[in-house]
Amino acid sequence: MEAPKLVYLVTGGCGFLGRHLVRMLLQHEPRLAELRVFDLHLEPWLEELQTGPVQVTAIQGDVTQPHEVAAAVSGAHVVIHMAGLVDVFGRASPEAIHHINVQGTHNIIEACVQAGTRFLVYTSSMEVVGPNIKGHAFYRGNEDTPYEAVHKHPYPRSKALAEKLVLEANGREVRGGLPLVTCALRPTGIYGEGHQVMRDFYRQGLRLGGRLFRAIPSSVEHGRVYVGNVAWMHVLVAQELERSSARLGGQVYFCYDQSPYKSYEDFNMEILGPCGLRLVGTRPLLPYWLLLLLAGLNALLQWLLRPLLLYAPLLNPYTLAMANTTFTVSTDKAHRHFGYEPLFSWEESRARTIRWVQSTEGSVGKAQAAGS
Ligand SMILES: NC(=O)C1=CN([C@@H]2O[C@H](COP(=O)(O)OP(=O)(O)OC[C@H]3O[C@@H](n4cnc5c(N)ncnc54)[C@H](O)[C@@H]3O)[C@@H](O)[C@H]2O)C=CC1
Ligand SMILES: CC(C)[C@@H](O)CC[C@@H](C)[C@H]1CC[C@H]2[C@@H]3[C@H](O)CC4=CC(=O)CC[C@]4(C)[C@H]3CC[C@]12C
Numbered sequence: 001m002e003a004p005k006l007v008y009l010v011t012g013g014c015g016f017l018g019r020h021l022v023r024m025l026l027q028h029e030p031r032l033a034e035l036r037v038f039d040l041h042l043e044p045w046l047e048e049l050q051t052g053p054v055q056v057t058a059i060q061g062d063v064t065q066p067h068e069v070a071a072a073v074s075g076a077h078v079v080i081h082m083a084g085l086v087d088v089f090g091r092a093s094p095e096a097i098h099h100i101n102v103q104g105t106h107n108i109i110e111a112c113v114q115a116g117t118r119f120l121v122y123t124s125s126m127e128v129v130g131p132n133i134k135g136h137a138f139y140r141g142n143e144d145t146p147y148e149a150v151h152k153h154p155y156p157r158s159k160a161l162a163e164k165l166v167l168e169a170n171g172r173e174v175r176g177g178l179p180l181v182t183c184a185l186r187p188t189g190i191y192g193e194g195h196q197v198m199r200d201f202y203r204q205g206l207r208l209g210g211r212l213f214r215a216i217p218s219s220v221e222h223g224r225v226y227v228g229n230v231a232w233m234h235v236l237v238a239q240e241l242e243r244s245s246a247r248l249g250g251q252v253y254f255c256y257d258q259s260p261y262k263s264y265e266d267f268n269m270e271i272l273g274p275c276g277l278r279l280v281g282t283r284p285l286l287p288y289w290l291l292l293l294l295a296g297l298n299a300l301l302q303w304l305l306r307p308l309l310l311y312a313p314l315l316n317p318y319t320l321a322m323a324n325t326t327f328t329v330s331t332d333k334a335h336r337h338f339g340y341e342p343l344f345s346w347e348e349s350r351a352r353t354i355r356w357v358q359s360t361e362g363s364v365g366k367a368q369a370a371g372s
Helices: 016-028 044-051 066-073 094-115 154-169 196-207 227-243 264-272 288-305 317-323 333-338 346-371
Strands: 006-011 032-039 055-060 078-081 119-123 138-141 181-187 189-191 211-213 224-226 251-255 278-280 327-329
Touching: 006 016, 006 066, 016 032, 016 044, 016 227, 032 066, 044 055, 066 094, 078 094, 078 227, 094 119, 094 154, 119 154, 119 227, 154 181, 181 227, 189 227, 189 264, 196 211, 196 264, 196 346, 211 264, 224 227, 224 346, 227 251, 227 333, 227 346, 251 333, 264 278, 264 346, 288 317
Parallel strands: 006 032, 006 078, 032 055, 078 119, 119 181, 138 327, 181 251, 189 224, 211 278
Antiparallel strands: none
């Protein structure tokens, strides 16, 4: 076997998805000599990874700072760009979301060109496509399904602009005269160990006496994909990008696995049900107009309270619209182009996520039960 010689850079490597990718690369990329983990917020668990044969270099940095990006990219063979501001709850300003997600991606691309780094994988999102502001369903569509991608919200807009920058950069000449090869992966709703929104639902259910109240019709399907399979797809496409640059360069791929097609809430209950919660109601307990009113009130409260505190509940006009619009994918493009098959079955994905909730949140549940 050839000596390890590749240098990978993962931006956002300390995030929910990034931490799974870092471990996946260390396990499944034998050519790795150095793995650079670039993040605004470095995590202590990175220390544990320093003891293996691969040099793991933790780099505290900001993708909005070109010089910090340039230093991190210099000498890298592959960049997997995951860093981003993932916010649909109004926590961050539209300007910050754009600055990090779009300007940050621009800086990554320019750093690759200047450094002669030829392979760039971008973590995009289903949100680049939809659901759109018109509430049009995207029912088991694929990368070629026509759909009117119209966005007003800062987050999907930023992901769409960033993805466009990455795909347009494919073929640009980098230092040394060879072409840059880029592609974008579009995960649907990622779940798994470390998923903050799942944690928020669990805690909300505990506060409500072990119950969650249905707000979305069970007929509305929402695409979900296990975090380990998303990480695995990134590993595979990065490995294949050099071998099949003509076929993969400039392409987009939805991230998918065997996770079932269900409403967002019913899917969550596949995980939270075994953790002791139950979903009340076979159909939404409140009429849509009342949910819309409550979502609007939450948005108004967030705006009024902003000078004092951050009020960012799960229910707001955007999340309600998202959850109420079918968006599922059915595709095999990643399999056809680079042999992707999910590494984790639905049963394994579900079991791992349940174990995570029980191990990290179960104590919260026990404490609440003791206190109740
Ligand atoms: N969570 C989900 O359901 C989905 C996420 N995605 C995409 O996957 C990527 C990772 O998302 P998650 O892991 O869920 O989010 P996350 O918030 O857990 O991770 C993002 C990471 O980027 C880092 N970061 C933020 N701003 C930075 C900056 N200016 N410079 C350097 N690092 C910075 C954060 O510290 C964090 O570690 C994002 O690009 C997101 O758009 C795509 C589809 C679904
Ligand atoms: C309060 C209820 C209406 C509840 O059902 C709201 C659920 C809502 C918090 C989620 C519904 C759909 C989710 C989004 C979807 O999975 C697509 C995403 C892609 C990303 O790139 C980032 C996360 C997200 C925007 C995801 C966020 C949570 C939902 C809006």
